[in-house]
Amino acid sequence: MAPKKTYHHGDLRNALLAAALALIEENGLEGLSLRKVAARVGVSHAAPEHHFPTMRHLMNAMATAGFEMFARSMAEERAQALPTPVEQIRAAFRGYLSYARQHPGLFRLMFTANLLDWTDEALREHARLGYRQLEEICAPAAAFMGLQSEAERRSLESLLWSQVHGHAHLVIDQKLPDAADADCPFPGKPLDIAGLIFGVGRC
Amino acid sequence: MAPKKTYHHGDLRNALLAAALALIEENGLEGLSLRKVAARVGVSHAAPEHHFPTMRHLMNAMATAGFEMFARSMAEERAQALPTPVEQIRAAFRGYLSYARQHPGLFRLMFTANLLDWTDEALREHARLGYRQLEEICAPAAAFMGLQSEAERRSLESLLWSQVHGHAHLVIDQKLPDAADADCPFPGKPLDIAGLIFGVGRC
DNA sequence: TGTACATCAGTGAACGCGCGTTCACTGATGTAC
DNA sequence: TGTACATCAGTGAACGCGCGTTCACTGATGTAC
Numbered sequence: 001m002a003p004k005k006t007y008h009h010g011d012l013r014n015a016l017l018a019a020a021l022a023l024i025e026e027n028g029l030e031g032l033s034l035r036k037v038a039a040r041v042g043v044s045h046a047a048p049e050h051h052f053p054t055m056r057h058l059m060n061a062m063a064t065a066g067f068e069m070f071a072r073s074m075a076e077e078r079a080q081a082l083p084t085p086v087e088q089i090r091a092a093f094r095g096y097l098s099y100a101r102q103h104p105g106l107f108r109l110m111f112t113a114n115l116l117d118w119t120d121e122a123l124r125e126h127a128r129l130g131y132r133q134l135e136e137i138c139a140p141a142a143a144f145m146g147l148q149s150e151a152e153r154r155s156l157e158s159l160l161w162s163q164v165h166g167h168a169h170l171v172i173d174q175k176l177p178d179a180a181d182a183d184c185p186f187p188g189k190p191l192d193i194a195g196l197i198f199g200v201g202r203c
Numbered sequence: 204m205a206p207k208k209t210y211h212h213g214d215l216r217n218a219l220l221a222a223a224l225a226l227i228e229e230n231g232l233e234g235l236s237l238r239k240v241a242a243r244v245g246v247s248h249a250a251p252e253h254h255f256p257t258m259r260h261l262m263n264a265m266a267t268a269g270f271e272m273f274a275r276s277m278a279e280e281r282a283q284a285l286p287t288p289v290e291q292i293r294a295a296f297r298g299y300l301s302y303a304r305q306h307p308g309l310f311r312l313m314f315t316a317n318l319l320d321w322t323d324e325a326l327r328e329h330a331r332l333g334y335r336q337l338e339e340i341c342a343p344a345a346a347f348m349g350l351q352s353e354a355e356r357r358s359l360e361s362l363l364w365s366q367v368h369g370h371a372h373l374v375i376d377q378k379l380p381d382a383a384d385a386d387c388p389f390p391g392k393p394l395d396i397a398g399l400i401f402g403v404g405r406c
Numbered sequence: 407t408g409t410a411c412a413t414c415a416g417t418g419a420a421c422g423c424g425c426g427t428t429c430a431c432t433g434a435t436g437t438a439c
Numbered sequence: 440t441g442t443a444c445a446t447c448a449g450t451g452a453a454c455g456c457g458c459g460t461t462c463a464c465t466g467a468t469g470t471a472c
Contacts, residue, residue: 008433009449033425162369166364166369169369169372172316211416246416246417250416252416
């Protein structure tokens with residue numbers, strides 16, 4: 001625990017994970033390597049092998065931590081919002097987008113196919129924490145819309161998920177003018193689907 | 204033109220581009236390299252340098268070709284559909300999604316930040332072809348919804364774009380059960396936002 | 407129509423780089439007795 | 440409480456790999472005259 005200058009690190013696994021989480025935001029997914037992570041921690045490049053045999057193991061640990069932060073980001077926004085269906089959707093979307101904005105590299109890692117080992121049960125469980133947030137905001141909206149079957153509720157979940165997920169991707173890929181984006185060749189700013197569903201305001 | 208066994212290739216630039224487009228779908232973005240592209244064409248690894256000084260130049264050419272196919276995919280679906288606002292949106296979405304499904308690697312390349320040089324005017328023009336499709340399907344919908352200001356129209360464009368773009372990403376990243384996806388930890392299938400806007404059907 | 411020559415496209419060897427991986431090692435930890 | 444020893448975490452040198460890049464070269468093309 002204490003940062004003694006000792007031969008054994010003491011908590012190398014967590015230190016490597018933290019370094020990897022920092023590096024992916026600085027250099028992007030491409031710029032990530034086991035050697036760089038080790039260098040950042042100040043440890044020899046062969047040291048990580050005991051804790052993360054391959055890059056894939058490290059990525060799985062990163063994504064697992066990422067999904068936990070992701071779900072918490074949505075839950076925190078929802079806790080501060082009014083408990084009405086429309087405000088709960090808006091709050092969850094704020095949490096979704098603010099997470100993507102703050103962790104664009106990790107966000108990509110979490111959602112890009114073939115990077116992670118999805119047979120890892122810890123990863124699946126943490127990913128479900130995120131999906132649970134979606135289910136919780138969709139249930140009231142589905143009831144409002146008169147959607148009763150399981151299939152219809154699932155469809156609404158996919159609709160809302162696609163909506164916010166697409167928005168998140170367009171923002172982190174600088175295709176929507178989220179901040180000042182001189183390079184962005186596309187105009188436009190987002191519209192409120194929650195308002196559209198509930199007939200609140202004018203989109 | 205003719206496939207003669209000659210020292211000079213004759214049309215190496217296009218051959219390299221075609222090889223790169225094939226390789227990106229086989230190996231993904233990560234698996235792409237100038238050496239592999241050259242090898243696929245059957246040319247020495249230094250040969251591409253005359254036509255594409257860096258990987259970035261090649262990627263720009265790939266994305267430019269990609270955006271053209273992308274816009275065509277939407278236009279073709281729309282041409283076969285009824286000219287009503289709701290069917291035009293649905294058709295454009297079909298084109299958007301079918302392009303993403305058929306060219307997932309290229310789709311990622313086209314939309315991921317920092318991979319392309321967006322000061323390239325040819326790239327920008329072809330990308331605008333895609334955005335124009337979006338503008339064309341949005342105008343009638345905006346009129347239907349009573350959106351009159353430029354800002355409101357742009358917002359609707361962003362809404363629809365986020366919707367279909369998120370759906371496309373979730374599909375190519377195997378998060379929505381588009382085909383058989385045993386590994387996918389999330390349930391659900393998409394819902395029809397065009398129907399939602401126009402009150403057609405029951406989503 | 408033929409010759410000379412400049413231009414250009416592609417070759418193949420060589421370079422240095424960062425990467426993951428292996429391996430014999432060494433220093434610290436912790437347990438058995 | 441003290442000693443012996445097994446276990447484990449981290450070291451540092453070495454390996455082969457694919458990569459982009461450079462460079463002197465060579466063969467083909469096309470233009471001038």
